[in-house]
Amino acid sequence: MGSEDTVQADSTKKANTGKATILALGKAFPHQLVMQDYLVDGYFRDTNCDDPELKRKLARLCKTTTVKTRYVVMSEEILKKYPELAIEGVPTVKQRLDICNNAVTQMAIEASQDCIKKWGRPVSDITHLVYVSSSEARLPGGDLYLARGLELKPETQRVLLYFAGCSGGVAGLRVAKDIAENNPGSRVLLATSETTIIGYKPPSADRPYDLVGVALFGDGAGAMVIGSDPVSGNEKPLFELHTAIQEFLPSTEKTIDGRLTEEGISFKLARELPQIIEDHVEGFCEKFMGILGFNHKEYNKMFWAVHPGGPAILNRIEKRLDLLPEKLNASRRALMDYGNASSNTIVYVLEYMMEESSKINKEDHGESEWGLILAFGPGITFEGILARNLTV
Structure with a gap:
């Protein structure tokens, strides 16, 4: 990198001209809160599994992950409607996507609304949308359903990032930064939304990693507004x-x-x-x-x-x-x-x-x-x- 990229660590706190800034953060979660202390019994009950060794392994993993609470879309109502989700070997990708596509859209809408409210400007000022998810698959993608749910302008320019996994949030932030800095005056909404239902399975000794996922992963959505040259008095970078x-x-x-x-x-x-x-x-x-x-x-x-x-x-x-x-x-x-x-x-x-x-x-x-x-x-x-x- 050239000398023009070198900065001083004691720069003032005012945002540099032309550099993208995060202007607001927002989040949303499904209603189901899971306490880690009660997860093991609930998971094995819901999947009709009574393997004591797998149960002990999951109990150990639940402690080592350091997780205390999580939010999940999965619920008793969903399992009653779709009992096949807890049965080994049953083709269920259609059912899963029906649940996930709707759930991630709703969470993304709520997180975006939370973020836009904190930002303090009208939703009509959003010029670009970057949407990230590894929990859905459809055409058109979740970016369009989110744009419709938020009533974004039809000319809002959209970018869709699917299946980037755990790096997806920062990847989306990198893309939003490029958009903001190359389109003066733009305001980019970055939304991420995930649910573990897409990979929910009963425990199996043949798939030891599944238990790690059960002990570690959660659901929810996040949102940010990104733009350069914050408007003084109206925006707080x-x-x-x-x-x-x-x-x-x-x-x-x-x-x-x-x-x-x-x-x-x-x-x-x-x-x-x-x-x-x-x-x-x-x-x-x-x-x-x-x-x-x-x-x-x-x-x-x-x-x-x-x-x-x-x-x-x-x-x-x-x-x-x-x-x-x-x-x-x-x-x-x-x-x-x-x-x-x-x-x-x-x-x-x-x-x-x-x-x-x-x-x-x-x-x-x-x-x-x-x-x-x-x-x-x-x-x-x-x-x-x-x-x-x-x-x-």
Whole structure:
């Protein structure tokens, strides 16, 4: 990167001219709240399984994930209407998509409305829509149904990102940043929405990863409004998006493997995933450090908004980068309260990041104005954005 990309870490908190900023955040969840302490009994009851060894394994996993609560679309009413979802080997992709397509649209509408309300400008000022989901499949896509549900203008320009997995939220943010910076005056709505019903299955000793998913993943939606050159008095920028980088690791395509089958989506995660991320995260992050003029080891001068794929990934990043424990507080809180909600989770992390920043300032422990927004997904794909927290 050339010298024109170098910035000073002590820049003022005013957003730089022409740089995209996050102007508002919003979220929404289904009504069903699952307490982790009660998940095991409920899941085995709902799937009519009485395998004691699988039950013990899930109980152990529920503790190691650190998740306490999650929201899910799945309910007793859905299982009564579609009992085949809990039966091994039954083709149910049509039923699943009927449920998921409607559920993700409704959650995306609610999250977007929450975000637009916080933004404070009329919905008619939205010029572009970026929609992200790995939980639906249809033509036309969920972007059109969301646009219709929000009553966006017909000339709103839409981008649809399907099946980007856990990196989808940051990928969508990268796309929204490019749109905002290349279309002066534009206001981009980024919406993400996910539900685990697309992959819900009864427990099986032949599919050990399924239990990890049961113990870890949650449902919900997130939304952001992104635009450059905030209107003074009308808009309050939260984060400036300075530089975005995407990178994939060759020969890792099978590490995160998801396939749409007649029984919904089947996922397989290789055991070495946390190790692969640990081995490559520092090299990826170093790409951003020179922009700030930081030494490549000065990671604790920055804030860290990391998608919480799971506790093992967070622990390994913390270890490899020698981060102070509080640096990943926002990510760990999001994981504890919502589980891994795939593409949505980065919205929840950023909300907690602002809370954490406020606490640090009040306690006079200093502040981290610059930081990284990170996520890891299929590919293995690394998504990163160098950002400024304008709220500190």
